[in-house]
Amino acid sequence: MLYQLYESQRAMLSPFSEFASASSKLYSHPLSPFAHTPLATRVSAGLDLMHRLAKEYEKPEFGITTVKVGGIDVAVQEQVALEKPFCRLLRFKRFTDDSDLLTRMKDQPTVLVVAPLSGHHSTLLRETVRQLLVDHKVFITDWTDARMVPPEEGPFHLDDYVAYVQDFIRHVGPEVNVMSVCQPTVPVLAAISLLASNGEFTPRTMTMMGGPIDARKSPTAVNNLAMNKSYEWFENNVIYRVPMNYPGGGRRVYPGFLQHTGFIAMNPDRHLKSHYDYFMDLMRGEDESAEFHRSFYDEYNAVLDMPAEYYLDTIHTVFQDYSLVNGTWEVNGQLVRPQDIKTTALLTIEGELDDISGAGQTRAAHDLCSGIPSTRQFHYDVMGAGHYGIFSGRRWREDCYPVVRDFIAKFQDDQPAAAKRRSRTAASAKNAPARTTAKVAAPKRTR
Secondary structure (H helix, E strand, C coil): CHHHHHHHHHHHHHHHHHHHHHHHHHCCCCCCHHHHCCCHHHHHHHHHHHHHHHCCCCCCCCCCCEEEECCEEEEEEEEEEEEECCEEEEEEEEECCCHHHHHHHHCCCEEEEECCCCCECHHHHHHHHHHHCCCCEEEEEEECCHHHCCHHHCCCCHHHHHHHHHHHHHHHCCCEEEEEECCCHHHHHHHHHHHHHCCCCCCCEEEEECCCCCCCCCCCHHHHHHHHCCHHHHHHHCCEECCCCCCCCCCEEECHHHHHHHHHHHCHHHHHHHHHHHHHHHHHCCHHHHHHHHHHHHHHCCECCEEHHHHHHHHHHHHHCCHHHHCCCEECCEECCHHHCCCCEEEEEEECCCCCCCCCCCCCHHHHCCCCCHHHEEEEEECCCCCHHHCCHHHHHHHHHHHHHHHHHHCCCCCCHHHHHHHHHHHHHCCCCCCCCCCCCCCCCCC
């Protein structure tokens, strides 16, 4: 019933939002007589803010059309490499007429970015993708809003998430390097563990950033909520059916608007101040600051519904039973054994000020992956960075990304013999010769 009430409220606010937007322009357009009346700037700014508070936020676009590679502008085209009911695998393919640059780009490492399915769209990682494209070929998972998936497609469990990641790794091929950001660190580690247990090729590297591998360590407010409420409480209080005006009408979901409310509730004062600052920026005519606010909240306020089965499985497996670290997690009847991973290099990254995944939660992957030699395991703390700072913003670009780039480059031609044989076998099946790139120094293991 709550979902239907939310939809009714949204429908009622939509005309008001459009009216506020039009009225704001009426008091700001230089050709409008109202723009020259007393308090016009204040009225326009207030109406603009009302419009943004009441509007519905659609899924943003990645909008990555060019990127500089070696100082040269390179065209980027977004392509769908593989499509499944609950997710699309996107590739950002780069194009250039410079033959030397094209040759260099073909030899660059391939990265599969596994975006979180935790309320926001994968476009939240736009900056991550843009920076990676400078030195890599990039794929990313683009999860589908569950309310847009017809019920006849069936349920989507955490086990299905793991299976999707495995299929995406197989599709990209043995040269893949996997990067998981936040929530997917757990299912990604499970997917790679199962590949290793079954004797399939595993990625050359896996980079895990700010995820709850072991949610018992330094629990945050997010962890505490999941730990202190029972499974039944979540099932009875946060799961609703999608209204019938969507393709997924009738599907059980954890609604995006509830997740968004939780995000806001974590830092209400910060958001109130941000909106007040936006109002003042409009008053002062500081267009650059106002545009930054709009860009951030266009992304932050765009949320998606999660399949109920997947959400409840995650609560149970990751935050209540700690099945991965306890060694009891079974995916489709097979035990998840991270210790079976032997050849994939591991880098874990944590933000010093992360209030979503606490200190030590991601680093716990090293203890689980005991089969990986210590010379292939690295950890990096991003000093002064919160959760979002490890994959976007200045600290991502200046501090974190160089470590990720050097780590990936280090292990492109540094696979043990067994891994190389599996790579050659898989490459032969695809009628494509395996390629290698030059070695560079490993990232520092400090901080």
